[in-house]
Amino acid sequence: MVCRNSREFLAGTSGPTSRARRREIGRADSIGGGCENAGVVHIVEVDDVDDPRVDDFRDLSRADRRPDRPGGRGLVIAEGVVVVERLLASPYPVRALFGVRRRVEELAEAAAALDVPAYVTDADVMARVVGFHLNRGVLAVADRAPVVEPAELIARSRRLVVLEGIGDHENLGALFRNAAALSVDGVLLGAGCSDPLYRRSVRVSMGHVLRVPFAHLGAWPEDLKLLRDNGFRIAALTPRADAKSLREAALDSGPVAVLLGSEGPGLTDEAIVAADLAVRIPMASGVDSLNVATAGAIAFHAMSGT
Incomplete structure (x- = not known):
């Protein structure tokens, strides 16, 4: 044969x-x-x-x-x-x-x-x-795999990404690809997020959405308490001028969850208030923001400590 x-x-x-x-x-x-x-x-x-x-x-x-x-x-x-x-x-x-x-x-x-x-x-x-x-x-x-419960994912992780309002499938796929590349343990999906298993998200992630575990948070932003109860520090990424610089935030210290918002309006005020600190990526004059997947990659690298 x-x-x-x-x-x-x-x-x-x-x-x-x-x-x-x-x-x-x-x-x-x-x-x-x-x-x-x-x-x-x-x-x-x-x-x-x-x-x-x-x-x-x-x-x-x-x-x-x-x-x-x-x-x-x-x-x-x-x-x-x-x-x-x-x-x-x-x-x-x-x-x-x-x-x-x-x-x-x-x-x-x-x-x-x-x-x-x-x-x-x-x-x-x-x-x-x-x-x-x-x-x-x-x-x-x-077929889909069994759903992971948020508490289970949080309990076995030290570096997590939490998303709010990521409705664009390409941004969602790119975020999962970046999370896989930079050793993030998992993704928590908050209010307003698209389905990460939609075909375009799977394609843009180069299939990494199939290997990075994710879970859905039911109550938003109240379920962020699950992270704090497990010893996580929650860092909300925002371009606000009064936010702490990424270099000063020490995201590589202890269990950390980075909170990212949608491409246009960014995180809601409620989500930022529910976080432990607001963090910004310093940028050149005249540029007020980055694509959410790009900003996420920079924050994920800071979380890794490398």
């Missing part, structure tokens, strides 16, 4: 030929003739745009039909080889892959422990199913 990256690719998942082929592979493995740690990826050829087996990937450009929309089926969608690899390595239960053969085969090793279908088609059929041409050539879809 032929193994690609310690993985056996089978053309088709039904019918006597594929069943016989699987028995042949099983006999080869049982007598030591198979590849070490080989598994089975169920390749399914799809040439019909209306094939119901790829419905999880259908009409992703339509806000009223997409499966990851709020109030929809609650699925998680990853696109591109790198992001799909991170989904495959995450706690989110993968349902299927869908893409052109070359991209699907690049994921052979990463998918080695899974027993899910990989629907293979050409770029034209894929574009008609998805609703747009996907340059990255492959998608994966998963």
